[in-house]
Amino acid sequence: MKEVILGLVGVGRIGVMHANNIAAVNEELNARGISVTLRLTDVAEEHARSVAAGLGAEFLPSVEALIASGIDGLVIATGTATHPELIRAGVDAGIAVFCEKPVAMNVADSLPVLEHVQSKNGVVQIGHQRRFDAGYLEAKRAYQAGELGWIHSLRAVTCDMTPPPVEFLATSGGLFRDCSVHDFDILRWLTGREIVEVYAKGSNNGDPAIGEVGDVDTALAVVTFDDGTVGTVSASRYNGAGHDVRLEIQGSRNSLTVGLDNKTAMESAEAGVEFPNGESHKTFAERFDQAYRSEMAAFVELILGLRENPCTPEDAVAASRVADAAQESLASGVAVKVAFASA
Template identity: 65%
Template sequence: MTDLHLGLAGVGRIGAMHARTLVTTPGVGRVTVADVDATRAREVATEVGADAAADVEALLAAGIDGLVVATGTAQHPDLIRAGVEAGVPVLCEKPVAPDVALSLPVLEFVARHDGVVRIAHQRRYDPGYREARRAYAAGELGWLHAIRATTCDVAPPPVSFLATSGGLFRDCSVHDFDVIRWITGREVVEVYARGSNNGDPAIGEVGDVDSALAVCTLDDGTLAVVTASRYNGAGHDVRLELQGSKGSLVVGLDDRSALRSAEPGVVFPAGPPFTTFAERFAEAYRAEVAAFAGLVRGEADELCRPEDAVAASKVADAAQESLLSGVPVRVGVWPRPPRGGHSFRPRNTCSEGGKGVFRPTG
């Protein structure tokens, strides 16, 4: 199979990016896209040189060899099932489902039907993260005494998106949780999280925070600190720092890093910072889609398996629970019973009205 026909469900922000990548992927001869907004699907198809299907049902009936899912999170479970039932490999944007409890039936369905499903965690294909994994596995860093990971956007997405995103840990930090597991081969066993809302009050009103920190304990005792923010005016900042007994290594430290030195005479970094995740990880996205095309052709792959994606989501769920409860949370057996009764609003803990630490109430 050399000339693949790949389908794409969802052509929003990240879906449109995938459409542009798919049509330029070696070995892909035809791309068909579909979206709940049929007009949007036709516009993107015309822009990138793809075909447009009237809906997902028509897309699956179009004879595609593989399916890429880039819709909203709530639609992921049904589309994964649909792709498996159609007998085609599926690459779905993270996460599998809005939370772990909703993900488990999807995993069971995929296993029962011998489905071929992978979850898009593109950092696994970023050259820096891959080098960090190689260096650690080769013993060049020794044992790790500290891990620091950060994911910071320049500005928040629309509040309408945040209202259904599952929260900052599930939306952004889940990438950090995934690469920490992937690079170290260890499991996160406990999380203690805090968050704040000093930006748009509407973010707190929909139950989210705009900045957060999680202290993670790995199963060998290693500590990892994961930070995230929606407001990083310096640029899109994604970094990973591994400090070991023999050496230290940083991912994302280059001439486009979104930071500057306070030391006199230091001009590094010299280049303009990245402004979006698509720009920062353009190479990784291309490599990930190419790997999926290889998977469709029957080649070996290193793509993220759904079980690993759910393991990262398990940590994100625990971080969210810790954020709400204010206490450390063990990452244990799931699903857990839902925690009800919380309402969310930022409480004023300083002189500036409407700003302060975000805490659950009720």
């Protein structure tokens, strides 16, 4: 049995999910002769101790203690502002790092991290889990196989049912950086093209506290790709019908929608149409359950040298460049060119 010890830092909203997924992935990988052990830490010690106890994982009192305990991979699921120092800590210790998106609060803060990782030949996977989602994978396959022809329009949608806590939003960098960055990443990944310009608008018709911390609850960006193709990326925190993540790709030969199934969070207005008729997803954890588990399994495989890095920090920063441009456009009211400064 090959043994892999993962050290998880941060067991908040997404960290708890990763902790559970690591336990599930361990069971799946056992059949392939791989065993995964989890150790974890969080500054909220009592909560972390109880998460650890529930999973039979070891609790350690700090990141330093976690790293010193001899882990093979560091999983970072703390708030975005802490990512740079924790990525550095993992890379400096010579261990592989999985870090939740984004690399840092913005591109300017990400570039020194990229340089550091490159100078140390660090192995860092960023958590853009949609790259593992079966629907997005099928859309990419179909596009690359020529089944859609050339793409004339792309429409990406990401809607939460309810907003995360305002305290989280205050430090999230804004709706485009926190939420739509997943769409910017997947659009680059799927089309193999760069987004070169963004024009964004937003609105605040929900809790005024969201506006007070400088964010919007709903936004839409018109994006232009380097071959002139146009698309839209929209997001909202108030989608009562359910957690709705879709991508419509319309091409000269055929069209596909990712996320259109019985659980899609909407109803048809047409008489007699009962599709979709299932219970909608309520959270991102539910919607991307399979993808989050697959990305954690991929991290274990990356540590063992069994696969290429599925999402490098360079990939993630490229998506962040688009998110930065969208936030700038939202603030200025004019279209913004995406900066392509070399990292």
